[in-house]
Amino acid sequence: MSNINNTIAGLEFAQIGWVVPDIHAAVKFLSKALGIAGFPEPQHVRAQDLNMTYHGKVVPAEWLTTQTYNGGSFIELVQPLSGQSMFHDYLAKYPAGGTQHLAFRLPVSDFERITSELREQGYAVVSEVDHPIARMAFFDTYQTLGVVTEIMGITPEGWAAIKQMEQAGQK
Numbered sequence: 204m205s206n207i208n209n210t211i212a213g214l215e216f217a218q219i220g221w222v223v224p225d226i227h228a229a230v231k232f233l234s235k236a237l238g239i240a241g242f243p244e245p246q247h248v249r250a251q252d253l254n255m256t257y258h259g260k261v262v263p264a265e266w267l268t269t270q271t272y273n274g275g276s277f278i279e280l281v282q283p284l285s286g287q288s289m290f291h292d293y294l295a296k297y298p299a300g301g302t303q304h305l306a307f308r309l310p311v312s313d314f315e316r317i318t319s320e321l322r323e324q325g326y327a328v329v330s331e332v333d334h335p336i337a338r339m340a341f342f343d344t345y346q347t348l349g350v351v352t353e354i355m356g357i358t359p360e361g362w363a364a365i366k367q368m369e370q371a372g373q374k
Contacts, residue, residue, distance in 0.1 A: 220353070221281070223281070223294075229280050246268055247267055257287055267281070281303070303350060309354070318342075326347075339355050
């Protein structure tokens with residue numbers, strides 16, 4: 204039987220996701236103190252608009268998010284605003300914020316195989332999104348890794364979007 208180490212070993216690390224209480228303060232710190240540039244203005248996101256599930260149901264939730272490409276991977280910041288989501292859960296448990304998820308990407312054609320393996324290993328899905336650029340599943344791997352593990356199945360349109368974001372982040 205496979206384990207999580209074997210399952211994610213062949214995947215490409217793509218993103219670190221931080222949940223923060225103040226996204227503007229986080230961007231300012233990362234940009235000025237650490238020189239991580241390229242964060243676009245935070246976007247207001249509604250889970251309902253993405254049809255994003257939370258423990259199997261689409262529930263009202265809102266947050267701000269922004270991300271930039273830096274050093275070979277993306278840095279995503281999320282500030283929960285209202286409702287219920289894994290981001291709200293994290294900030295409730297850790298009010299100062301912190302690393303909430305690590306994302307691994309692969310072609311969408313392999314998404315079902317990898318996510319099925321993780322389910323078979325007993326990892327529960329906290330949240331799922333089926334977006335035109337990627338299918339995403341967030342697994343509760345807190346006990347194993349200390350963070351949520353996001354599996355991103357990237358569509359052909361998604362690979363083009365990633366390339367654009369990487370190029371923008373390298374300027």
